[in-house]
Amino acid sequence: MTVKKKIKKTNSVSEFRKDPVSGDWILVAIGRKSRPVSFNEKKKARIVSPKEKCPFEDPQKENKFPILWYPKPEIGASEDINDWFLQVIPNKYPFVTPFHICPKKEKNGIYKQMEGTGFSEVIVTRDHIRTIADMNKQEVELVVRSYQERYLTIKNEGCVSYVLIFHNYGPQAGASISHPHSQLIALPISPPDVKRSLKGSRYYFEKNNRCVYCAVLDFEIKEKMRIVYKNGSFVALAPFAPRVSFEVRIYPKIHSPYFENITNKDREDFAEALRFVLGKMKIAMNDPDYNFFIHTAPIGDGNDKHYHWHCEILPRSSIWAGVELGTGIEVVAVSPEEAAERLRSV
Secondary structure, three states: OOOOOOOOOOOOOOOOOOOOOOOOOEEEEHHHHHHOOOOOOOOOOOOOOHHHHOOOOHHHHHHOOOOEEEOOOOOOOOHHHHHHOOOOOOOOOOOEEEEOOOOOOEOOOOOEOOOOOEEEEEEEOOHHHHOOOHOOHHHHHHHHHHHHHHHEEEEEOOOOOOOEEEEEHHHHOOOOOOEEEEEEEOOOOOOOOHHHHHHHHHHHHHHHHHOHHHHHHHHHHHHHEEEEEEOEEEEEEEEOOOOOOEEEEEEEOOOOHHHHOOHHHHHHHHHHHHHHHHHHHHHHHOOEEEEEEEOOOOOOOOOOOOOOOOOEEEEEEOOOOOOHHHHOEEEEEEOHHHHHHHHOOO
């Protein structure tokens, strides 16, 4: 007779965890927190570029007419561009060049290639220093509103397959200009990371007849350990298998594949959740550099109903080294349970 051995629980300094959507394994290695370089270390004062040299202080020097602009919330309706709070302008250094015709795949020997066309825009808020974490709810709602408005306009362009909205804060996150700004890039292809998520969510739905993200939300709300914040429409949580320490994802409570379909109330609640989480990170992690982006279903025929749009916030507290580069496995020094507790407590 074969005797099954019981697996003993240990106080191990590491644990492998599997992402339920992508299927990727990550390594939570809490022993790494004691390394000489840590997110806890006292940071040097953040370097802010001089106003007089900042291209976003007066966008009209190079962009007489912005693509979109909103006046300051306290002013209300205004037709005077000098009252601007937010502007959307073309990216001076675009990732892709504007469409003239839809690009076509071409063969090059054993390779395939396609012209790098699309849309590349910058969403600039007026204050030279104040980030989303420092704004009030009405200001953040305008930022989110600009995301939605530009998305709805660009999705109608025939050549666009995917629109990504993202925000880089700090040099470690790739922000070359310190003035707070977000970006939008529209592509004629679906990005690999999004494709993997779509594939994983479709597989789970076909197997369980249920959205995997909805299942995650139900489990996390019951567990409570990894919940950072929730309001009427959204839940912010530290994912079970994060890619970086203190990663937070914001999900709508009600299933929806498409960010661009959010209602006015949802937009307000999402803005409040985003502001709240970034504010908590600023305190708990000593104003870290970070990236956030919105993942939504691709533009298409509506066959991605199994998907659930969300926002991912990734603080940049570490650099990939040999293990990460050699294995492709993210190594996380702070468990999501500890991260959520610390964010809640500040």
